Amino acid sequence: MARSDEAAAFFAAVYSAVQEIPYGKVTSYGHIAKLVGTPQRPRQVGLCLKHLSQDTDSHFNHDNVPWQRVINSKGIISPRSQPSGAQNQAATLQAEGVVVSTGSLGELMVDFSVYGWFPRTLPSETGQSEEGDED
Template identity: 60%
Template sequence: MARSEEAEAWANAVYSAIQEIPPGRVTTYAHIALLLGEPQRPRQVGVCLKSLPDPESGLEFNSSTVPWQRVINAQGKISHRGPGSAERQAEALREEGVEITTGSLNEYHISFSRYGWFPKKLPSEEGGNSDDE
């Protein structure tokens, strides 16, 4: 199903914002929504990531140009979206140097105090450094 113009604009804004997360850092669905001025839409951020096109799509925003692995849930855990998805995300983050712990229920957890990225504005909006906290 094709997206409406509004949905396409939202998805593109989400993907652009996620591209600003530095390697080795993570943020939440809710923080991306907040940065985009829509704090009530964290689930829609997740929907955008769930429907992120494959690189073969030829689209500008795809799973090789958008660092989807850098967005996790508000509890600092990787959300399961399907078989093997959490494992793939954990491996992609480990490749960036992020330390991941495994909980008693085999959930993957990332320390926000060590790897969190929570700027007040997107770096592209302030012309600043993407590591600003």
């Protein structure tokens, strides 16, 4: 089923925002939703990332959108439908130098105070470098 123009625009906005997350940093689904102007839609951000194309010929794809840099608002890597999904995301983040720890319930966690990226606006919208103006 083809996406509506509105849905396609939302997917593109999410993917473009995620592309601005610096290497070695993470942010939350909710923060991406806020940055694209829909703070009430963090779950839809996750849905966009779930449906990110594996086809490297697609404009936005698994290789050029750093999906691994988006985690939940508690700093936890959200479980995936496949058992190894969270482990794969953790390994990809660790390859970027992000320390991933294991919580008391076995959850994979990232410390936002060290690795968090929470600019007020996207650097591309303010003309700032990737470091931007952070909260």
